[in-house]
Amino acid sequence: MKISFNWLKEYIDLSGIDIQEVIDKVTLAGLEIEEVIDQSKMFENFVIGHVKEVKKHPNADKLHLCVVSDGVNDLKIVCGAPNVAENQKVVVAKIGAVIPENNFEISKAKIRGEESFGMLCSERELNISANHAGIFVLDNEIEAGTTAAEAIGLNDVIIEVAITPNRQDALSHIGFARDVAAIFNRPVKFPSLDINEIDEESSSLASVEILDPDLCPRYVGKVVKNVVIKESPEWLKTRLKCIGLRPINNVVDVTNFVMHEVGQPLHAFDLDYLSGSKVVVKKAGDDKSFTTLDSKKRELQANDLMICDGQKTVAIAGVMGGENSEVTVNTKNILIESAFFNPSSVRKTAKKLGLQTDASYRFERGTDPEITVWAAKRTAQLIQLTAGGEICKGEIDAYPVKFELKKVELRFERISKILGYDVPNEKVTEILTNLGFEIVSKNNESVTVAIPLRRHDVEREIDLIEELARIYGYEKIPDIERVKVTLEPKFDETAFENQVRETLNGLGFYEIITNSLLSETVSNRFGNSIGVLNPQNMDMSNLRTSLLPGMLTTISRNLKVKENNLQLFEIGKVFNKKNDVIKSFDDFSEDSMILGIITGRSIDTEWYSKDNNFDFYDLKGYVYEFLKSITDKEIEHSYKSESNQLFEYSVKLELDGEELGIIGKLNDELCGGYDIEHPVFAFNFNLEKLSSIPVEEKKFKELLKYPKVFRDLAFVIDNNITHNEVSETIKSGSSKLLHNIKLFDIFQSESLGEGKKSLAFQLEYFDETRTLTEDEVEKDFKNIIKNVEKKFNAKLRG
Amino acid sequence: MEQRIIEIGESFTKELDIVKNSKDLEEIRIKFLGRNGLLSQLFEDFKSLPKEEKPKFGQTLNVLKNDLQNKFDAKFNEVSASEKSEKSFVDFTLPGKKKSKGSKHILIQTLDEIKNIFKGLGFSVATGPELESDYNNFEALNFPADHPARDMQDTFFVNPDFLLRTHTSPVQIRTMQKYAPPIRIIIPGKVYRNEAVSMKSYCLFHQVEGLYVDKDVTFAELKGTLVSFAKQLYGNDIQYRFRASFFPFTEPSAEMDIWWQPAGKEGRWLEILGCGMVDPNVLKNVGIDPEVYSGYAFGMGVERMAMRKYGINDIRNYFDNDKRFLEQF
Incomplete structure (x- = not known):
């Protein structure tokens, strides 16, 4: 809403009060002034000129060379208006003036070879009407040198006020004047209604x-x-x-x-x-x-x-x-x-x-x-x-049913109880009266006022307290330097996700945040999506059912700017419909998910490295490191690759038989839809499931006092036998002295024979209570070799 | 014999002088000091000398042997030292091996900063769902149906009863329903506004709200707390002001401005948060007696805070997730 100060002054005497002070104080009292247009400032460098001489421009038919007095100096001005004539009073935009119509700043110019030191303005250029047929010619009585603002009455200050939805009563000049009146303790004058x-x-x-x-x-x-x-x-x-x-x-x-x-x-x-x-x-x-x-x-x-x-x-x-x-x-x-x-x-x-x-x-x-x-x-x-x-x-x-004025009691002690400072009792009644609240009764404890019907926002004691606070001034509330400590149990429901973030950051992953709103087609591809009744556009019409589309869009956008090596994750909510009609929170699910990806190279080609393409084993390494930060328990995986619309291959990770999430290589076709040609490896977990894994209290384990014994061995074995099958066989045929099996080399070559590979293991033996003898290790070691050779038709190498 | 002793000594010294590396040095060792070297031959020949000459040459030979050995050892040390220093040459100007640093999103980092300040002031951190009921998001917070106050927050509706929360305030309701006062929480999270995506606005943003309900909570305490917060975030010498405003769920309500002075530009008041005393209707809606308890609440937008702090001009940068953007924080 716009308020004109010239207009406002009809209803309140503002003499002796600076306009800026009014603006500052009403802003603090809740009528926020968003813009101030001071017309006189807009017309700085605009003065009334007297046209002394008009001659034809030597090089242009439609232009005139004028000499215009600005009251002090004679200015040479080139003018193109057809109506310019000697002895006119006109508005001169001098050098430095900014034309209101188009914000063009006047500077010294040469027009077709003739110098010009200003411009004669049309009404449209001054933004006072649409008339642009010629220059604006004023009454001849006006003296040259008068400011244009004064001469054409453009000396108003216009303010744009943002009125909050509760204050309809202030949506007019008189309404606005009421607040000004209360702040400056002056009366509002209503125009007289003397009519015949x-x-x-x-x-x-x-x-x-x-x-x-x-x-x-x-x-x-x-x-x-x-x-x-x-x-x-x-x-x-x-x-x-x-x-x-x-x-x-x-x-x-x-x-x-x-x-x-x-x-x-x-x-x-x-x-x-x-x-x-x-x-x-x-x-x-x-x-x-x-x-x-x-x-x-x-x-x-x-x-x-x-x-x-x-x-x-x-x-x-x-x-x-x-x-x-x-x-x-x-x-x-x-x-x-x-x-x-x-x-x-x-x-x-x-x-x-x-x-x-x-x-x-x-x-x-x-x-x-x-x-x-x-x-x-x-x-x-x-x-x-x-x-x-x-x-x-x-x-x-x-007026079939008359409104009755509501009466509200204000207890003085409640003022300091809510605001934390005292407003003197006389000040209370003065402010309420100035705002138009009629005092119905008053005693030492309280005052009761009748609320005018225009104040729909005032109906309770607390509303009167607000009126006092905003008019008396929030700045009078002291900046206290002490607050109470309360000792209720403290919690942080974001602690777990922050721990997850920090672990992944440590592993080199960057966090991303993507839009939760997607198109219906995309969102339905990954789940049973929930639509929005009033979307901005159809690309953002449904809630996401998966973090995957946002992630793929992010990868795609990065590839376009040649950022090919990415390690990213997002933590966010996904939404799925359980029933067609949503009537309660049981009809849909809202799950916190974490999705991470690696794609491109772990290290770009550098002086110390050549090719380091991310692969499934990088992903698995990251994920196991990540899960270690959450639980000490052993994570199992299904060992059975699954292939579907999302994953070319994937395995499910489980803990105590409960599925935690999935890791794998994303489907090429899916990625292709986002112009992603590099392989993308991804993990996807339900954050709530991860956070509900019971955290076992850490217990110190006595450090090993006796030496460890290491034995290395390598088998030549059929290509299709997995690492896991071999290590399980090693484990099953071994004594309890064997504590760790580490695969340290794997290779294939012609010398091993067609369809064969070599797996090299390091075995770690120890006993917590004594030093092992050479013989017992040797015995166990031989047993292992026998078992593996027999089960897989393997050969010990070297 | 004597002549040979002198010759061997001289040629050893001469050859040793020009040796540059350990390989040549080894050849010299074999030639002179080896099992079949020249020195060994001399000792062999010495055995066949007449008895009376033995004492004389024996001594000379031993002197020669020690002399050669000493000279060789000295040279050996010299050569191996120089070779070692050649081998261990480090080019400190080579670029280090690259590692991926990883980081939290800048909005989360900013949230952390805000969260840490309030945790220091004794606040807990609560969260809640993004798909909310109209009741929790509006009704319970004193936004009546068909009231213009609802226009303050353009809303995405899923149906007339469910919507994408427009602020994290529904978590205030949920928390007050669950716990009895004192309640002192902040609520960070995503909120949604039905606005066209542009440089300055996005359909979602991150908000942090605060709520404190207890006996004798006053506006003065709210002001003190927020001033402390703003000083911790923006510096001790900030200029600030509290301006009356309107939010349906607080009464009285205010907005806090700080004086913003960008380098080389005109300074201005900048709104950083909205706040107020919890409206008695809200307390009643969750079964807390407003005659006994009072409370304050406040809320701020994280995107705009980070935009100002880091000079980010386009809000869409946050959600485009360009790696070159992510790596800067």
Whole structure:
């Protein structure tokens, strides 16, 4: 909302107060000023000039060489306007001036060989009208050298105020003035309503009937006869233009003016088009559509509140009037509507229609039912002032159920209890009174006030405390330096995922965060996805069912910028539907997942390394290292490769028979869909499952006091026999003295024979209670060789 | 004999002089000092000398033997030292072997920073679901249905009763339903706003909210706590102000601004967080008596904080995850 200071000053005396101080203080009190336009600053370097001489430009037919006095100096200015002439008073943009229309800064220029020290401006260039036919010529009485701001009355300060949804009462100049008045302890002045009414009663010319009093508790009508519709006078147009409104005609402009003056939205009907000269306020019912005054046909719902006449619908209540009864140049008699509509009803209708107007914006926030009569009178007064005519006596005031003022008690001790500082009792009553709260009773403990109906946001003691705090000033609350310590049990529900992050960082993985919203097709490919009713676009219409698409998109994007070697992970939620209709938290799952990938090379080609492509064994190494940080228990894997749409091959990791997650190589086709040609190895775990692995308390293990004995051996064996089969056989045929089996070499060569490989193991023997003898190790060792040779038809090498 | 002794001594010295490496040195050793070397031959010949000449030459031979051995040892030490230093040459200018550093996402790092400050002030850390009920996200927090306050937060709805949480405040409700006061928590997490993706806004962002409910909690304590937080995050000499504002779930409500002075630009007040005293309606909704208890709550957006701190201009950088971006933090 825009507020003009020139306009504001009609309702509050701001003498002696700097505008900046007003801006700072209202901002602190909750009316946030987002932008300040100081017109006089906008017109710095613009002065009124006297055109002394006009000659033709020697090198251009349409240009003139002018000499213009700025009151002190004569300036040479090249001007292209057809209407420039000697002895005119014009607006000169001097060097350094910035043209409001296009932010162009004037500098010394040479135009077709002739120097120019400024520019003569059109009205459009000054942003004061659309006129660009020629330069703006002013009254000759104005002296050269006068600032342009002063000469054309552009000395206003306009502010853009962000009004929070609770403060509809501040959505007007008088409303804004009320807060300023309370802050500076000055009164608000209402304009006088001294009007001449004719004897003819408004109620004899029109009638109002409310069929849905819940949705329209009050409807005030007033009639003005014999008006002449024409352009508004300058003062009215200036007011509206200052706050960014386009003047239309005197009657419409007056209704807009009064709305921005006092906050009451108004509508003017052409009374002669109201059949039966009556207004009926009722729900749309069977009416299916209506054409609003912007000539658009609107679809209606049965519960939308409408304004009707004896036969037809004439307006959507609180939203927009109709084409069939709008004020036109031929309008003679006017019915002014000044009503209070149910906020949530207006909001529902406006939302459904996708039509937010200045009126609906105010009605849905709750207007002031008490101001309706005043606003109707004020509108009539200004219509008469600008359009002539006769004001009919009195108002038609349909007010079926009267609102009662709410009374709220404020206990003084609660102020310091909530705010932590005391507001003196006199200050309390002063602030509340200045805000328009009437003191009903008062004693040493408390004060009871009546809340004006415009303050829908104030209904409890705490709301009054807020009013005090914001007007008295938050800055008066002391910066305390001590806070209480409370000793309830402490917890950190992010501790586990942070531990996971740190372990993976230590292993060289970078964390990524991707969008949780994906397209329906993509999301459904990985699960049973949940759609959003109102997505921004179809690429972000469904919640992700997997972290994989985000990861693949990330890999793909990195490959495009030649970042080919990636070690990444993401921790995030995935969402899956369990039932088609979501009525409770049981109908869907929301799981915390961790997905990691490696792709490209572990080390790029460097002076010390050639080819180091990541492979499955890198992945497995990382994953086992990672899992070691979570549990000491042994992780089993299924040893049975699975191939599916996601993985070319993969194995499931288990702990005590419970599946923890999966590791493997992603399907080439899947990756290909993201233009990824390198192999990608991935692990995917459910974070909640990992965090629920019981952590066994660490117990110190006595260090081994006796020497270890190592034995190496290598077998030549069939290619298809796995490392695991051999090591299991070694283990099963060995004594309890064997503690570790390490595969330290694996190779194939022609010399070993077709389909053969060599596996070399190092065996680690020890006993915690004594030194081993050569003989017992040798015996065990021989046993192992025999077993393996026999089982796999293997040969001991060397 | 005497002549040969002198010749061998001289030629040994001469040859030894020009030796440069251990291989040549070894040849000299074999030639002169080896089992069949020239010195051994001399000793062989010495055996066949007449008895009376033996004492004279025996002594000379021993002197020669010691002399050669000493000279050889000295040379051996010299050659091996120089060879060792050649072998152990380190080119300190070669690039080191690369390792992947790994890091948390910068948003998580910023969250950690915020979290650590509040943990130091005695706060616990709570989390909750992102797909929430309308009740937890709005109703319980004093946002009535069909109220314009709902326009403050553009919402993604899954259906009229379920939505993507627009703030982490529903976790306030969940925590107050679960525990009795005192409750002192912060709530970090992802939240969603139905906004077009652009340089300045994204459909999701990370938020940290705080809640403290106990007896005698005041606005002054809220202010003191947040000033302490802001000083720890932005420095002790910050200028700040609290401005009245509106949030349905707090009353009174405020926003905290700090004075932001970018180098070479005009300074301005910058909003860093919203806060206020927990609205009595919210306390009632979770069964806490507002006459006995009071509380404060606050909330801030992590993306914007990190954007300012690191000079990141485009919010989409966070979610593009370009490795060149990730590696910077």
